[in-house]
Amino acid sequence: MKNNKVSLAEVAKAAGVSKMTASRVLRDEGGFSESTRDKVMAQVERLGYLPNRLATVFAGDKKSTFVGVSIPDLGNEVFGMVLEGIDRKLGAFSHQSVLGLTQHALDQEESWIETVLSWQPAGLILTGRSHTPKSLVMLKGAGVPVVEIWDLNSSPIDLCVGVNHFDSGYDMGRYLTGLGYRKLGYVGTSHDTANAATARMNGFTKAVQDADGQVTRHLCLHDVPGFYPGYYGTEQLLSSGAEIEAIFYQNDNMAVGGIHYCAARNLSVPGDIAIAGWGDLPILSILPYRVTTVHVSHLKLGQVAAEVLLASLDGTPTQDVHDIGFRLVPGATTGQVGRI
Numbered sequence: 001m002k003n004n005k006v007s008l009a010e011v012a013k014a015a016g017v018s019k020m021t022a023s024r025v026l027r028d029e030g031g032f033s034e035s036t037r038d039k040v041m042a043q044v045e046r047l048g049y050l051p052n053r054l055a056t057v058f059a060g061d062k063k064s065t066f067v068g069v070s071i072p073d074l075g076n077e078v079f080g081m082v083l084e085g086i087d088r089k090l091g092a093f094s095h096q097s098v099l100g101l102t103q104h105a106l107d108q109e110e111s112w113i114e115t116v117l118s119w120q121p122a123g124l125i126l127t128g129r130s131h132t133p134k135s136l137v138m139l140k141g142a143g144v145p146v147v148e149i150w151d152l153n154s155s156p157i158d159l160c161v162g163v164n165h166f167d168s169g170y171d172m173g174r175y176l177t178g179l180g181y182r183k184l185g186y187v188g189t190s191h192d193t194a195n196a197a198t199a200r201m202n203g204f205t206k207a208v209q210d211a212d213g214q215v216t217r218h219l220c221l222h223d224v225p226g227f228y229p230g231y232y233g234t235e236q237l238l239s240s241g242a243e244i245e246a247i248f249y250q251n252d253n254m255a256v257g258g259i260h261y262c263a264a265r266n267l268s269v270p271g272d273i274a275i276a277g278w279g280d281l282p283i284l285s286i287l288p289y290r291v292t293t294v295h296v297s298h299l300k301l302g303q304v305a306a307e308v309l310l311a312s313l314d315g316t317p318t319q320d321v322h323d324i325g326f327r328l329v330p331g332a333t334t335g336q337v338g339r340i
């Protein structure tokens with residue numbers, strides 16, 4: 001059975017008014033009685049009519065409530081939490097998120113930006129600071145607020161809300177070398193474009209070198225940063241022949257995978273190998289011990305991004321760059337709180 005969309009003309013006919021009057025009621029433009037409004041809205045309810053909000057925006061009759069939000073993917077729970085923060089705040093102010101998944105590909109982001117700008121959004125929230133030349137031209141000429149999130153950028157296109165990933169990696173490297181570790185390894189994933197994980201790895205490496213230590217091997221897998229890549233990445237790293245006393249992982253999920261690999265091979269953590277993650281992800285809350293990590297409020301990051309965009313829409317003065325910060329959390333997996 002074919003489902004036919006209810007038209008405005010059908011609503012008007014059922015309510016006994018003209019199509020123009022029904023349109024004025026739905027746009028709340030005035031010029032009609034309360035009884036007329038009640039009749040129209042009763043038929044809207046009965047027929048299940050859904051007004052075309054996008055057409056209304058194109059007609060210039062109403063400001064857009066759509067906000068384009070791009071994230072790399074939904075498989076990474078970090079971006080799921082960021083998106084939740086954005087959507088909660090936007091929803092509280094009657095704005096809706098229009099989601100785009102870029103898969104860490106700048107050409108996909110470019111195509112999405114071109115499409116979503118044709119819908120005349122109220123603003124855009126983009127993950128990352130790297131964009132194609134064409135994307136930059138479109139964004140600078142869009143005439144709407146643009147908030148870049150995740151990677152802290154001191155010179156954003158318009159506005160930025162993020163974390164200094166290099167500094168967070170540096171703090172972890174300084175912490176581990178401060179505990180006496182001098183031969184360290186890194187396990188993460190690789191991407192075609194510069195990203196936050198690369199900045200964390202670089203910060204970590206610099207801190208270790210500054211402390212006269214050595215990152216004996218960087219292992220960057222062509223995979224997603226999850227439990228299993230952390231498991232087999234640890235296997236590859238430890239079987240490579242490199243001398244390693246401690247491992248820093250791209251995120252906590254990979255670190256948990258590494259912990260399970262060590263348990264399977266009867267390696268003591270941190271006695272035989274120390275382990276540290278990043279992100280303070282939910283998986284850590286169910287472990288019987290504290291994993292050394294870096295805490296970042298992903299939900300707050302999304303909320304602040306939405307607040308900054310809404311302030312810009314309202315004409316409220318706001319700073320261009322918002323650093324939400326991070327906090328290193330010592331745990332049992334590096335020897336700070338005893339052995340597992």
